Amino acid sequence: MSEQHNQHVAIPAGRTVEGLGLPAAEDPLTRRALLAGAAVVGGWITLPSLASAQNSPESPSAPPPTTQPDGSTPAAAPAVVNAGAVSPDGMYALPPLPYDYADLEPYLDAQTVKLHHDVHHLGYVNGANAALAELARIREAGGDTIRQVRAATDALQFNLSGHLLHTMYWSNMRRNGGGPPGAETAIGRLMRRDFGSYEAFAGQFQAAAAQVQGSGWAILGYETVARRLVVLQVEKQQNSSVWVVPLLGCDVWEHAYYLKYQNRRSDYVRAFMNVVNWDDVDARLRSAEPQR
Numbered sequence: 001m002s003e004q005h006n007q008h009v010a011i012p013a014g015r016t017v018e019g020l021g022l023p024a025a026e027d028p029l030t031r032r033a034l035l036a037g038a039a040v041v042g043g044w045i046t047l048p049s050l051a052s053a054q055n056s057p058e059s060p061s062a063p064p065p066t067t068q069p070d071g072s073t074p075a076a077a078p079a080v081v082n083a084g085a086v087s088p089d090g091m092y093a094l095p096p097l098p099y100d101y102a103d104l105e106p107y108l109d110a111q112t113v114k115l116h117h118d119v120h121h122l123g124y125v126n127g128a129n130a131a132l133a134e135l136a137r138i139r140e141a142g143g144d145t146i147r148q149v150r151a152a153t154d155a156l157q158f159n160l161s162g163h164l165l166h167t168m169y170w171s172n173m174r175r176n177g178g179g180p181p182g183a184e185t186a187i188g189r190l191m192r193r194d195f196g197s198y199e200a201f202a203g204q205f206q207a208a209a210a211q212v213q214g215s216g217w218a219i220l221g222y223e224t225v226a227r228r229l230v231v232l233q234v235e236k237q238q239n240s241s242v243w244v245v246p247l248l249g250c251d252v253w254e255h256a257y258y259l260k261y262q263n264r265r266s267d268y269v270r271a272f273m274n275v276v277n278w279d280d281v282d283a284r285l286r287s288a289e290p291q292r
């Protein structure tokens with residue numbers, strides 16, 4: 001498997017990703033070409049990102065930007081998302097942090113980032129690979145062992161959700177991030193349409209994160225039927241909604257903030273808003289563009 005196939009974006013299985021009313025992708029990739037590198041995991045289809053597919057050996061080289069009928073130039077291809085989350089042999093892998101442990105200071109402390117990434121996230125990676133191996137063993141053995149499917153499936157849901165959400169979480173952040181997204185980016189325009197303003201979105205998102213019962217996530221997602229942005233509360237992490245494309249996630253498990261913020265989750269959530277990488281969120285949204 002080529003390196004390009006390590007770069008995936010997840011969309012709900014069985015869903016047709018419809019348009020956003022946003023600038024069309026400039027590369028005339030067909031959905032069939034994209035699906036050539038797809039895999040179904042835990043109710044999600046992982047597709048090579050648009051950027052990686054454009055550069056794949058099977059695809060023609062991306063044409064130079066051309067002028068649209070309205071005189072505008074097409075938007076640049078989305079940046080790669082989820083790079084390094086799958087190894088060349090198809091096993092899940094711990095993607096390297098896209099920054100140093102201390103780069104998110106003072107909002108997220110280096111020790112928490114290191115433990116969170118190197119220990120907790122790695123645990124989900126190993127758990128997801130082990131669950132897949134166990135399911136393969138169960139299928140092979142058949143017979144009475146099929147009764148073990150539930151436990152192995154639970155393990156896969158928990159660990160794979162953890163792996164994919166944390167992969168997004170790390171790239172959702174950067175040093176000197178935060179503030180509103182660019183006004184003319186895809187995420188900026190859709191945010192204005194669906195929430196009214198960045199401030200209105202941020203208020204709802206932070207409240208959702210602070211009020212998740214127990215451990216879990218606040219997710220800004222793209223709902224692919226009505227084609228709108230929604231903010232969700234995901235209790236635990238395996239109780240993910242499979243009908244949205246996740247774009248931005250704030251991890252509110254205690255391991256994400258306890259060393260610096262102790263029980264003050266709201267302070268952590270407020271700090272998180274200062275490191276949001278809107279370029280990554282925008283890339284994830286644009287990867288859900290129609291592939292027609």
Ligand SMILES: [Fe+2]
Binds near residue numbers: 116120251253255256
């Ligand atoms: Fe976490």
